[in-house]
Amino acid sequence: MTTTLQPAPGASTLLASLPDRQGFGDASLVRHRPGSIDLGGGNPDTGVLPTGLYRDAVRDLTDDPGFASTLRYAPAAGLESLRSVVAAREGVDASRVIVTSGGIHGLALAVLGTLDPGDTVVVDDPVFPLFLRVLDLVGGLDVVPVRVDAQGLDVELLEEGLRDGLRPRALFTVPTFHNPTGATLTAGRAQRLVELAETYGFTVFLDDPYRDIAFAPDAVPERPGAQESDRVISVHTFSKTLGPGLRLGWNVVPEGLAPAHVKLRNRLDGQASGFLQEVVRRVLDRPEHDEQLLVAAAHYRDKAEALVAALGDTLGEQLQVTAPAGGFFVWARPVDLSVDPGRLFDLAQDEGVFVQRGEWFAVDDDTAVRGHLRLSFSEKSVPELQEGVARLGRAWVRARG
Template sequence: MTDSAPTPSALLAGLPARQGFGDATLIRLAPGSIDLGGGNPATELLPLDIYRDAFRAVTESASFGPLLKYTPAPGLPQLRAAIAAREGVSADRILVTNGGAHGLALAVLSTLDPGDLIVVDDPVYPLFLRVLDLIGVEVAPVAVGPDGIDVDELERRLRAGLRPKALFTVPTFQNPSGVTLSAEKEAALVGLAETYGFTIIADDPYRAIAFPGVTVPDRRAFRESDRVIAVNTFSKTLGPGLRLGWIVAAAALSEPVTRLRNRLDGQTSGILQAVVERMLGDERLDASITAASTGYARKAQVLIAALRTEFGDAVEVAEPQGGFFAWARVRGDLDFAQLFEAAQDRGVTYQRGEWFAAAGEGFRGFARLSFSEVSEQDLSEGVSRLARAWRELAGRG
């Protein structure tokens, strides 16, 4: 008998440890600390009453028993139909997933082979890069501008010989920058994908969180192209604890992606699918999401006002139009690693800009500040604590 652990697979042994974003060892949340780094929705803005009514109706219905059995791998037909109606596509293009991360993993495993090249947003959602660790690919960053990933830069590089197998972008209220890919750039991006033969993986979890007066592109070009795999989740509107999302893919991909899914987790909870299907049919839901978006807009205004009051001309930040985050840059030649630690010493934490660089050490001086879950009072206090750390480090105190 031996005490040694099993020998890990090459995949398991080769997975790098988390560094930067998502590395809990870097975050110090002492009692009383204010966390401006998270991506949770505010519990008080979630549709809790609609949840309770839906759970009660599902568990008391005659169809509850069968929901405890295995369910179809693509998802319950009634939920796929409900999602398809909202997406404006046929139900055979919908695959229900266990959240957005699961959808991204399916998209990556369905699209890429070891050694392939993928273009990604820069700054990028860092956890997507960790999904790529499952395959082992090369990453080509393309800058994100005021209206999304820089399609003009991408076109220049494609003409110069860049040949990606896929492209990843967060098109609406991009994480972390908050910008939105315009309809014109979306159509141009699809045109490039069809000309050069790459697949677009469009991760769109914040699309429903548009602030009052903000119009979001309907993503028609994405919807109508077989070159696009659209990934989405209910995590931002119904809560990440639900672990329910979906992908929209070309109808021809549905069966092979289902085969892949059958070799991984097999299915999503039938009970949760039935609950969400009932919630989607509840006439109160859209109004609830709109009210939540209004609440997030107020929080964003509080955060932006506090940043401008405390930092003045030393901060560069655009007003968010939706989503959960502000992307702020503090000007000056500072040790921003030291600022991060000094801020935590004063009881506030956030996500450092360098952690969102797709390659290298870009975005020095940037910070992703989350306003979604934190109270308005704590948003102001959190920025005040950050500013005190900055003033002391910059010799402005």
């Protein structure tokens, strides 16, 4: 749902046109009270963030004779030291890596560098809602949803649309542990998506914040063609593994577009903190970092299993849940369609638990996701997850009554 507020005098056309999107991320809808359990957020568990590595990295940096130079302005593309480390991990040339101020900033760079008013952009359905808000920076776009199923974006359905005349300028998808459904784009679909992008001349935005939170070694398929194609911009963030307060991420852009993307970045926020970039570079260089990623993934796996089990025990006849293979979320599909989702949402908050409504992830028509729930297991403890589901169960009984 969107509304447009009356702008104050002196507002630009862009400022005046920004809709006030309601639903996902709308704090006015959240009624937190003492003891409430928030199962709606996407914060990592601070208990598995590598705080010890941070302390070591900061100490090492501040003891370095060159420390003061990190307090100067940094290059728009990012420090070469961090870009090189990231590039090695991605298997690309460092010239293609642009350090960003987090994932949403990376998406904004991709959108502003690719789309013009009047263009068509294909998006996941259900979609990560904040991407739609990034599109507001351009405005006048034709947004076309393509469903996400258990194997990720339905590339076969996309191909049918392309054969029938659909001509997007860009396509957006979350390929790994999709937000909100948890699905992962298969290697075969990824390969075909790149082939279609190269054939029909559109750019693919791969938004991949959850890739390093895999519950099993084989949970994330190899997608080599995506990194090699000049039709793919991949967007990444350290928010889920090193913490969102860091405000750092990176984009991998086609080699031919990298200089222009750097110029664009230089005209927006200009740079990311050189100090923080050097801290992160030192964290990534430590072998304990990758070990910590495995510890964190196992920790999140245990929480996911606890949440799925609690939902099965409490609401197994009302909700269908597929156990996620990674990421932060469980996507629950309603079996009992007689329960009004708005009433359930309100009653759940009365009981002291907050969850995300499926309708907030719809592109336009919310019929397919009506009554769905997205529940986060990342931040809360297992007892809190279990208590949150118990409260949701009580709300469900009241909603049916």
